[in-house]
Amino acid sequence: MERLDIEKTAMENILLASLxxxxxxxxxxxxxxxxxxxxLGIILYMFSSTGDNLVNSKPSVGVVNLTGVINxxxxxxxxxxxxxxxxxxDKNTVAVILRANSPGGSPVYSDMLFNExxxxxxxxxxxxxxxxxEEVCASGCYYIASAADKIxxxxxxxxxxxxxxxxGFGLTNLMQKIGVDSRLxxxxxxxxxxxxxxxxxxxxTQMQQQMLDEVHQQFINAVKTGRGGKLDLTNQDLFxxxxxxxxxxxxxGLIDGYSTVDSLARxxxxxxNIVDFTEEQDTMDKISKKLxxxxxxxxxxxxxxxxxxxxx
Numbered sequence: 001m002e003r004l005d006i007e008k009t010a011m012e013n014i015l016l017a018s019l020x021x022x023x024x025x026x027x028x029x030x031x032x033x034x035x036x037x038x039x040l041g042i043i044l045y046m047f048s049s050t051g052d053n054l055v056n057s058k059p060s061v062g063v064v065n066l067t068g069v070i071n072x073x074x075x076x077x078x079x080x081x082x083x084x085x086x087x088x089x090d091k092n093t094v095a096v097i098l099r100a101n102s103p104g105g106s107p108v109y110s111d112m113l114f115n116e117x118x119x120x121x122x123x124x125x126x127x128x129x130x131x132x133x134e135e136v137c138a139s140g141c142y143y144i145a146s147a148a149d150k151i152x153x154x155x156x157x158x159x160x161x162x163x164x165x166x167x168g169f170g171l172t173n174l175m176q177k178i179g180v181d182s183r184l185x186x187x188x189x190x191x192x193x194x195x196x197x198x199x200x201x202x203x204x205t206q207m208q209q210q211m212l213d214e215v216h217q218q219f220i221n222a223v224k225t226g227r228g229g230k231l232d233l234t235n236q237d238l239f240x241x242x243x244x245x246x247x248x249x250x251x252x253g254l255i256d257g258y259s260t261v262d263s264l265a266r267x268x269x270x271x272x273n274i275v276d277f278t279e280e281q282d283t284m285d286k287i288s289k290k291l292x293x294x295x296x297x298x299x300x301x302x303x304x305x306x307x308x309x310x311x312x
Contacts, residue, residue: 060273061265062087062096070105070113070140077109079279080144081116087277088124095269096277097261098131098148104139107164107215114222117147132261133157138243139165142254143219146226152259153246159254162223163241164216166208171196227253 064083070076080098087096098117104110121129131137131145133153138161145151153159175182175197182197193204220239224231230253231238238252249255259267265274 100137101134102141110140110143150256157246159249161243
């Protein structure tokens, strides 16, 4: 019996050692597989970048994307301005198209980009900067677009919304119902302006409205400056904050015609060589896009399948 126990223990130890060896071998395979994928990704990225340079060795139209909400979190100003400069500096770029698909956002960043486009148009007078609207270019997006040489859209695109909005809410009635007091201390009588836990103050509401009206007027002035005599100023709703479909926007002078990025490049600039100069968020995003979804998924799968816990 004792001999059988010894043999059983020896067999268990052999099996245990074999399993540990298999686990170790599996880990090393996963490790080398990941190293291979990383090296392959770098090679493909470098090859693709070289390919892009070769493609862009002939006259091209540069494209810069303006998408999403315009704010600091999306780094809209930095991304778009850097991309525009990069496109305009390229010796093969004959024109730049700002591909817009945004509902608007911060009036501050919109004004900054408006002025930057105006500056770039003066700096590079031989290279036009046009806007092509995809689905929507409203509010702050149209603020920016009005600085361009020309604006194009589709008949069904949403364009305009030349207005300013402030959103807030009041909770004082609800607080009274549930017996909650607001213990707010301020220094400066208007410091709590717009605070939802105190009753609305008429004079402060008037102050807020005045500020909105002033920003709205800045918006109107920018559009008039950018669009010049193209606008139908007889329409009372033009600056009311209303948005329009492309078909109506064309009649009002908010856009210059119908087009897409591809068709504008072919018809206006006689080239099908379109180069996207939009700055990526970081290097890994660039590599991920170059590698494609399949390769990235393979890497993720390899990582998720790895088991680095100790064998017991």
